Amino acid sequence: MNNGRMWKPWSALVGMNLLWGIPAVVPVWLLWYFLVNWPLAALGWSEPEPTENDGMLPWLLVGGPVVVLFALVWWFANRAVLRRTVLTPRMYWPVSALVTFVPSLTLMIGL
Incomplete structure (x- = not known):
């Protein structure tokens, strides 16, 4: 199963996922915007955007495929790297996942 050369576990993991974290800013923002405007606003935990009156259909037609496509590509890429490392899946x-969120968190914090 692990034929070929084994990669250094942390360099492959951190390098690839930091690079994937840059385009991940878009799906992370889409998920955050969706959560703030609908489920969290319905619970009273956030204030919805006052000009957001299009409903949920555009989010399901545009945001859903963007998030699902990114998640699938990210998963397949990480699966390939996992096979070449000596790290356990746990x-x-x-x-x-945490390394992928570093660019998004950096933009949210404002560093």
Whole structure:
């Protein structure tokens, strides 16, 4: 199963997922905007955007495919790297998800 050369686990994981984190800013923002305007606003935990009156259909037609497509491509890319590393899946998947969110968190914090 692990034929060929094994990669250094942290360099492959961090490098690839930091690069994937740059385009991940778009789906992360879409998910955040959706959550703030509908489910969290319905619970009273956030204020919805006052000009957001298009409903949920545009979000399902545009935002849904963008998020699903990114998640699938990210998953397939990480699966390929996981096969070449010596890390266990229990360690690999949480760390890769957190590293992918670094660019989005950096933009949210404003660093």
